[in-house]
Amino acid sequence: QVQLVESGGGAVQPGRSLRLACAASGFSFSTYGMHWVRQAPGKRLEWVAIIWSDGNSKKYADSVKGRFTISRDNSKNTLYLQMDSLRAEDTAIYYCARVAVGIDVNAFDMWGQGTQVTVSS
Amino acid sequence: SYELTQPLSVSVALGQTATITCGGNKIGNKNVHWYQQKPGQAPVVVMYRDSNRPSGIPERFSGSNSGNTATLTISRAQAGDEADYYCQVWDGSTAHFVFGAGTKVTVL
Numbered sequence: 646q647v648q649l650v651e652s653g654g655g656a657v658q659p660g661r662s663l664r665l666a667c668a669a670s671g672f673s674f675s676t677y678g679m680h681w682v683r684q685a686p687g688k689r690l691e692w693v694a695i696i697w698s699d700g701n702s703k704k705y706a707d708s709v710k711g712r713f714t715i716s717r718d719n720s721k722n723t724l725y726l727q728m729d730s731l732r733a734e735d736t737a738i739y740y741c742a743r744v745a746v747g748i749d750v751n752a753f754d755m756w757g758q759g760t761q762v763t764v765s766s
Numbered sequence: 767s768y769e770l771t772q773p774l775s776v777s778v779a780l781g782q783t784a785t786i787t788c789g790g791n792k793i794g795n796k797n798v799h800w801y802q803q804k805p806g807q808a809p810v811v812v813m814y815r816d817s818n819r820p821s822g823i824p825e826r827f828s829g830s831n832s833g834n835t836a837t838l839t840i841s842r843a844q845a846g847d848e849a850d851y852y853c854q855v856w857d858g859s860t861a862h863f864v865f866g867a868g869t870k871v872t873v874l
Contacts, residue, residue: 680863690801690809690852692863704861740808749815751856751863752799756808 647671647755649741654760661731667724667741667757675719678744680753681726683737683762693739694726709735731764738762768857770866777872784840786869788853791834796855798836800829803868804849812851813838843873 653665667679681693694705694715703715714727724741738759745754771789778784788798800813812823816831826841840847853866 689867690803690854690865692865695863706862742809745811745814748818748820749797749799751797752811752814752854753801753809754811754820756810758808 649743649755649757651739651741651757651760654739654762656763656765657731658766659732659764662727662729663731663762665726665728665739665741665760665762667726669722669724669743672743674722677746678750679715679717679724680742680744681713681715681724682740682742682753682756683735684740684759685734685737688737691737695744696724728762731762733764736762736764767860767862768855768864770853770855770864772851772853772866772869774867775870775872777874778840778843779874780845781842784843784847784871784873786838786840786851786853786871788836788838788866789834790836790855793834793836793855794832796831798829798831799854800838801852801854802847802849803852809852840871843871845873847871848873 650668657663678697680695683691696703696715700717712730716725740759741757742753743755745752797815801809802812803809813829817829828839830837850868852868857864
């Protein structure tokens with residue numbers, strides 16, 4: 646079964662850190678670029694970061710650059726998002742999503758169910 | 767940065783046609799993708815590259831893109847089509863991925 650399952654969310658105080666994980670199964674994870682996308686309560690989808698299949702190329706949204714780090718372990722079929730210096734405005738559901746390889750590399754063809762991150766004192 | 771403009775809401779009578787627009791500067795020169803998100807669920811892609819339906823998406827969904835407006839059309843709307851719909855493009859100038867604000871479709 647092809648799926649993405651996020652974990653690691655929770656409640657954290659401002660300034661603290663959190664690490665999210667996204668476990669992939671049912672497809673050749675190492676051949677796909679992967680994204681993190683977030684959605685604050687009642688707000689639009691916001692792209693956070695992308696990492697390409699080999700893990701060497703990464704790109705971040707301006708809102709998280711310098712605070713968040715995307716990484717992957719292809720031997721474990723897992724994507725990560727290290728979130729440091731968290732702020733209240735980082736409160737959101739965080740989704741991992743797959744690059745639509747073979748269709749359009751600038752689209753997202755599969756999404757996980759998301760993990761909730763709440764930043765509050 | 768590139769901005770996408772969508773109407774907040776669209777209402778459509780059961781069985782009629784819903785039209786959702788996505789505005790952007792010369793968006794006709796970009797590939798637009800559309801996602802459907804039902805309450806409490808993850809997004810699902812319903813249209814790639816302006817007008818290409820993924821497998822499993824009904825033919826009732828169609829898309830177009832020209833000038834400054836991309837459009838997702840839902841024909842013969844059903845109650846199950848109620849959802850938020852987001853357009854998305856890649857902004858080559860920043861290498862960022864951009865989403866519209868989303869349109870809530872209500873089937874009356």
